[in-house]
Structure formats: C-alpha cells, structure tokens
Amino acid sequence: MAIDESVGRTMKAAHMARSEGRRVIIKAGELIEARFARGVSPSLAARKVLALLIEKASGNAWQPGAHTITKKELRGSHESNDRLNDTLDELMAVHFKMPTISGRGRDAVLTAALIAWNIEETDDDGLSTVEWEFSEPARQMLQGSDYYARLNRAALLALQSKYSVTIFEIGCLLIGRHDRTWRGGLDDLREKLGVPHSALRNFADFRRFVLKPAKVEIDQLAHFTFDWEEKRAPGRGRRIAEVELCFTPKRSAAINAAADEVERPKVGRRSRRDGTVEHLRVVESGKALPAPSTFPTGSLSYGDREAAFAGVARAYGGGWDKDLIAEAYRTHMGDKLDTLTGTALLSSWEGFCKSYASRRPKP
Known part of the structure; x- marks a missing residue:
C-alpha cells in the first residue's frame, strides 16, 4: 500500500x-x-x-x-x-x-x-x-x-511500574540525540509522569516509589540505562527545585543481555537482577538438585542434571514427550543455549515448556 x-x-x-x-x-x-x-x-x-x-x-x-x-x-x-x-x-x-x-x-x-x-x-x-x-x-x-x-x-510490555513505562518512552525518544537529558521542575516531572497531585509530596517518597523502581527495571530491560540528578533551590535548604532524567546507551554485550532477559519468564526476574539466584534448587522425586550449568545434549531421562529438566517438562509441558520438547527448545534457542546457564537456563526452559504446551492440543 x-x-x-x-x-x-x-x-x-x-x-x-x-x-x-x-x-x-x-x-x-x-x-x-x-x-x-x-x-x-x-x-x-x-x-x-x-x-x-x-x-x-x-x-x-x-x-x-x-x-x-x-x-x-x-x-x-x-x-x-x-x-x-x-x-x-x-x-x-x-x-x-x-x-x-x-x-x-x-x-x-x-x-x-x-x-x-x-x-x-x-x-x-x-x-x-x-x-x-x-x-x-x-x-x-x-x-x-x-x-x-x-x-x-x-521490553515495554515487560515493565511492571506505570512510571517505568513513561520514563522508558522518554528514554527511547532521547537516546539517539546528542543531548540525552530531560530537564524540568519537580512539579513538571510529577505532571509529566501522571503522579496524582496529592500523592508522594515528599521527594524521598517520590524517589523511592517512582524513580528507583523505574531505574532498576529500565536498567535491566532497556537498551540504555537511566539515572537522575536532583537540583536544589539556592537558599531554600534541601528543597528539590529541578530534576534531570539522564539516559546512557549500553554497550553491545549489555544490550544483548537485556534482550535475553526480556525473552525470559517474568518469574525470577528480580532475583536475576539482584544476583540472588545462584543457590536456587529444583526438586525432582523429593531430591534437591543444584541449578545446572548447561542444557543436556541427549535424553532428559538420565542423570541428576537431566532429571532437573525432566521434572520441569512433566510439570509444565502439557503431557508432551519431554525429549520432543527438548529438541524443539534446542532448535528455538540455537547458539544462545551455549551462553545460558544456571537458574536463568531453568527459567528459560520452564517458559518454553509452558509456551510449547499452550500452542498445542493435549496429546
């Protein structure tokens, strides 16, 4: 057309x-x-x-x-x-x-x-x-x-704070410019983000419930990072007069990491962001198993490492053969599977099993 x-x-x-x-x-x-x-x-x-x-x-x-x-x-x-x-x-x-x-x-x-x-x-x-x-x-x-x-x-649909969405959009608008900073008074910013007039009047609360949640989400999921600077009014003590929202492009490796995170299940995202996922365990047949380092290349029926993935497939695979799902997963992930390890790998596998089951009638 x-x-x-x-x-x-x-x-x-x-x-x-x-x-x-x-x-x-x-x-x-x-x-x-x-x-x-x-x-x-x-x-x-x-x-x-x-x-x-x-x-x-x-x-x-x-x-x-x-x-x-x-x-x-x-x-x-x-x-x-x-x-x-x-x-x-x-x-x-x-x-x-x-x-x-x-x-x-x-x-x-x-x-x-x-x-x-x-x-x-x-x-x-x-x-x-x-x-x-x-x-x-x-x-x-x-x-x-x-x-x-x-x-x-x-990335936009993955954001979980309504203020993150608006700040993310501002960042996407500015990130390609020479000046990547939004500047305005505190009341201007509140109006821009749609913060209710009577809410979060204390800047410490505004920082805690608006800016900080937006930063951690955007830094994890976007192709840029977000920060802010607080400008105080001369002669007015600690009162914040102006706020600058600053956006910085990520390097290629960080962009790829953000793209990978967007594709992973929402479950575990906060733990992955905080770096607290190393000790997660998968329970199969009553036995606690360590988070695996790689995805199995053969059948999921053998060994403790394979059993961890088999348990996820049985729980979320909709009754489909676990090795059939595994082969489809390997094809879907391609080279990305070589760099995915630990709990992130298990979360990715769980999300794929759920998707596989939802797209097909029960066997």
Whole structure:
C-alpha cells in the first residue's frame, strides 16, 4: 500500500515498522512529551493497552474511521478479558495536554481526549474484537508528527511500574540525540509522569516509589540505562527545585543481555537482577538438585542434571514427550543455549515448556 505523502515522518515510520514485524512500536514524540490532565494517572494496564492500540493502527492512526484489534492481541498487555472493559473505560477518560497555538495566534495549551469512542464485542473469547477511533485532535497531531521514538515492544510490555513505562518512552525518544537529558521542575516531572497531585509530596517518597523502581527495571530491560540528578533551590535548604532524567546507551554485550532477559519468564526476574539466584534448587522425586550449568545434549531421562529438566517438562509441558520438547527448545534457542546457564537456563526452559504446551492440543 502506498504511503500518503501528506503525513509526517512518524506515520511513515509506523507504516514501515508494521511491514517489518511486531518488534517495535512507533510513538509520536508529541504524544510522549504530552502530559496527562491533572488528576488523571493511567494505570500500568492502560498505558500498555494504549501502546498496543497505537501499534495496531500503525501508519493509519491519523486517518478518520475505526481501527480494529482482537482481545487476544490486547492480552499482550497481560490483561485478561474480564479486566479489559475497565481498562478501555479508563482510556476513554484519559486526556492529554500539549503546547499549541490558539486561533488568535498566541501560545496556548491543548487539552483533548486520546480516544473518541470504542466498541467492545461482549463475547468472552480471544477472537472478540475492539473497535476504536482516535480523537480528531489526536489524529491531527499524528498526521503532522515528524519525530518519534522506536519502543522495543517486548521490553515495554515487560515493565511492571506505570512510571517505568513513561520514563522508558522518554528514554527511547532521547537516546539517539546528542543531548540525552530531560530537564524540568519537580512539579513538571510529577505532571509529566501522571503522579496524582496529592500523592508522594515528599521527594524521598517520590524517589523511592517512582524513580528507583523505574531505574532498576529500565536498567535491566532497556537498551540504555537511566539515572537522575536532583537540583536544589539556592537558599531554600534541601528543597528539590529541578530534576534531570539522564539516559546512557549500553554497550553491545549489555544490550544483548537485556534482550535475553526480556525473552525470559517474568518469574525470577528480580532475583536475576539482584544476583540472588545462584543457590536456587529444583526438586525432582523429593531430591534437591543444584541449578545446572548447561542444557543436556541427549535424553532428559538420565542423570541428576537431566532429571532437573525432566521434572520441569512433566510439570509444565502439557503431557508432551519431554525429549520432543527438548529438541524443539534446542532448535528455538540455537547458539544462545551455549551462553545460558544456571537458574536463568531453568527459567528459560520452564517458559518454553509452558509456551510449547499452550500452542498445542493435549496429546
């Protein structure tokens, strides 16, 4: 399909990203830099669902008319169907604020809804669909947008803090620039992240519940690291006047490690991050076994090391032959299997067994 020449670079990039597969989500820089209307702080689920809607609409998001997505696709946000209705209702109430020019030619602030309407099919199955249309102000912004962020889809969906998602998006927008720092007053940052006006007024709490959780998640999962600097107001004691969010590109090895972590099961992620997984044990037939260093090359039926993997296959493999799953796992992992060891290897194997079972009927 030809790309409409009336649109800016963002919609063209979204069109290309869709043709290349579902690895990245193209999000307009204007939307990333926009702020939530006061009193509105979208939940983690709402932020992820919005990203999936943007991905689904891709280069056609600026056009009037309905877009359609299945509930099965929206479950990529880790939300079940019974909670999806609440999440969509929440998104309908979200308003964004961004700079604009008034009809009189003066600087002004635009406040508008993101989504004009949605229609959700009531059948509770993965093939049911949701139809929606972006609001006219949102579509106009998307049509003219000329700068954007490439969001790693898997990394974004793996984040578990709603503030991590916004900071991650800011980092993706800035990481390719010479100046990779966001600067603003503390109230500006609170508004930017959607922190409720009455919450976390003490900066120590803001640091503890917003910045620190975002840092540990982003440092583990993103292709860059995140930190911040606190600027104090002269003559006002310890009061924080300004905060700088700083983003630093990772080296190749660290980028590969982050990509590997994104592919692993969520279970054990905190322990892997904290370095506390070395003594994890797998129990098979009542016997405690050490976390293995490599994946077996033969049958899983022999030896203590093989028994550890056999127990996982029996527990999570859906009744399929353990050696059949193992061969599929070796093919799937390829060369990566040579560098995966210990508890990370067991977690990867467990996740693959669950996926293998979910994609096939019971034997």
